[in-house]
Amino acid sequence: MMGQGEARNAVKPRRVLHPLVTRGQIWSIxxxxxxxxxxxxxLVLxxxxxxxxxxxxxxxxxxQRAIAAASAAVAALERRLSLIALDNAEWDExxxxxxxxxxxxxxxxNWGGPSTDYPVxxxxxxxxxxxxxxxAYLKGAAFAPPGGADRTMVEYAISAQRSDxxxxxxxxVGDEIAAAAAMTIRPFSAPAPEGPGPVLILFKLVDASILSIMSNDYQIAGLTLGEERAPDSLNLALEDGSGQVLGYLSWPSRKPGDQAFDDxxxxxxxxxxxxxxxxxxxxxxxxxxxxxxxRIATAAEYEAKRDRLTGTLNRSGFLDMxxxxxxxxSPTRPLSLHMLDLDGFKQVNDTWGHAVGDMLIAAVAVRLAGFGGHFVAAGRLGGDEFALAQTQMPVQVPKRKPAQALTETDAETQPMPPEMLAQRVVDAFARPFTVGSRELRVTASMGHASITEPIDPAELMRRADVAMYRAKAAGKFRALEYHPQMEQTCQPPPC
Known part of the structure; x- marks a missing residue:
């Protein structure tokens, strides 16, 4: 049985989970x-x-390879023309x-006539x-270069006179683009005379046949020539000697990366x-x-707050509640704490042993469970001492006779004042307990204290303890409510 000092100085034990499961382990996982x-x-990203x-x-x-190949194709065309120009310009005749x-x-x-079908x-x-x-000849016929071509050819001729x-x-050339090679005409067997010499310019139109050769030789499928950039295609700008863009070589990208990805x-x-x-x-x-x-931790925490013998809250669980x-x-939600201690339990232990005493404690818990509708929490604090918490609004419920047996409707009754409920619980102990083949009689002494504003829970337990000891001192088998005057008349244990 817990005394005033124990209630006042009660220290809540530390919460623990299952010894093999901790919150840290759960969070670690x-x-x-x-x-x-x-x-x-x-890694996926x-x-x-x-x-x-x-x-x-x-x-x-x-x-980039295709653009480089297209550039190389144009350069190769110019290089072939330069070789032909060199072969024809360095000629004594x-x-x-x-x-x-x-x-x-x-x-x-020698030059104009062969241009009719000369492949170079x-x-x-x-x-x-x-x-x-x-x-000036084009495809074997004499022609007059347009103004723009004339100026460009003169520029190439000037550059050729200045270069070996x-x-x-x-x-x-007109509406077409041509690759050109210009070189000074000079004797082959004798040194060139001083001063500028005549200039030979050979040109090759970049037509469909040339584009086909470039496409086949340099693996550039779909090669076309246009005046504007082709959208969604690769483009190579074709510029003259002054940097002016003449047109664009265009072809579709092969996108081998997309092909491999699709494959x-x-x-x-x-x-x-x-x-x-x-x-x-x-x-x-x-x-x-x-x-x-x-779930294991929650169940373990739940079990850690339960009394294994009675299934009610243990001391730690009840103190938390x-x-x-x-x-x-609060005034609209008053709290009453009932402390219950068995009368005559020590004699049962001494006479029948602790095993029977444990079974009696379990039977007491079952009888208290019949009042579950009136209490929000019930706990076994230790030994033969129980604590019951009540928060319902008080209503008038007809009193029952002290020895009247509990019925199934007792758990369904309306909330009642704490003093009436305490007396009902005490009256329930008038009936003997059947433990195995034995019929045991124990009674209960109860004390309760009520509050309408928050206070220290230890103080509330102390007051209820004082009232319970006063009930024992007054003859046991009764329930008393705490009054401050009890502090002067009762000093447990004993009262």
Whole structure:
């Protein structure tokens, strides 16, 4: 039985979970699962980024290769023209003929006429030493270069007179673009004379046949030539010697990265789905394990607050509940604490042994459970001492005779004043308890204290204890309410 000093100085034990399960372990599992999931998700994002980056990088590399190939194709065309120009410009007969009176006829027969179907060049222009145009032929026919082409050809001729090598580049001839090579005409067997010499310009139109050759030789499928950039295609600007854009070579990107990605899309999708399922399983396993441990911990915490003999709250659990109830006390929600101690329990223990005493305690708990509708909490504080908490609003309930047996409706009665309820509980102990084959008689002494405002729960327990000891001192088998006057007349134990 707990005395006043014990109630006043009661110290709540530390909450513990199952000895093998702690909250830290639960959080550790949850944190480890979350960390693993985050790392795996991070790896998925990294791998996805790498795959997409490789896809784009492959496309970019192939695009750069195609642009370089197109540039090389144009350069090769200019280089072939430069070799032909060198072969025709360093020629004794050509040098002598161009500077003679029969120069026009010789140019037509040797350069102009062959341009009709010559595969290397389509046109020829010859400038005199003074950069005056001597002859011009296109596809075997004499022609007059348009103004723009004329100016560009003069610029190439000037550059050729200043250089010992062939000068190459691009120019526009009418509506078409041509690759050109210009070189000074000079004797082959003798040194070139001082001063500027006549200039030979050979050009090749960039037509469908040339585009086909470039496409086949340099693996550039779909190569076209236009005046504007082609949308959604690769483009190479064609510029003349002054940097003016003449047109654009355009062709579709092969996008090998996209092709490889599409070829392996099903495998990537399968790998991604497998990884997603794996991550989901890991996450589910972690969550299930955390929930399992939480249930174990919750059950263990619940069991830690229960008295194993009676199933009611133990001392720790009841003190926790009383803390909450005392903090919520108010005039509209009064709190009454009942302390109950058995009369004659020591004789039962001494006569029949502790095993029978334990069974009697369990039977007492069962009888108190019949009043469960009136109490919000019931607990065994230790030994043969119980505590009952009541918070219902008081109503008038007919009194019953002291020895009247409890009925099933007792647990369903309306809330009643604490003094009436305490007396009803005490009256319930008038009936003997059947423990095994024995019929045992014990009574109960009760004291209760009520509050309408929050106070220290230990103080409330002390007051209820004082009232209970006063009931024992007054003859036992009764219930008394705490009054401050009891402090002067009762000093437990004994009163």
């Amino acid at each position: 949850a944190a480890a699962t979350g960390l693993f999931f985050a790392v795996a998700l991070g 990294i791998v996805s980024h790498v795959v997409l980056s490789m896809r784009q990088t492959t496309n970019d590399i192939d695009d 050509a040098y002598d003929a161009v500077l003679s009176e029969r120069g026009h006829d010789w140019i037509r027969e 060049y389509d046109g020829v222009v010859v400038f005199g030493r003074d950069l005056s145009m001597m002859s 090598a062939a000068v190459t580049g691009l120019m526009r 392996h899309r099903s495998l990537l999708a399968l790998a991604g789905a497998t990884l997603v399922v794996f991550l989901a399983m890991v996450l589910a396993a972690g969550l299930l394990e955390s929930l399992r441990l939480r 009383l803390d909450t109830l005392a903090a919520q006390a």
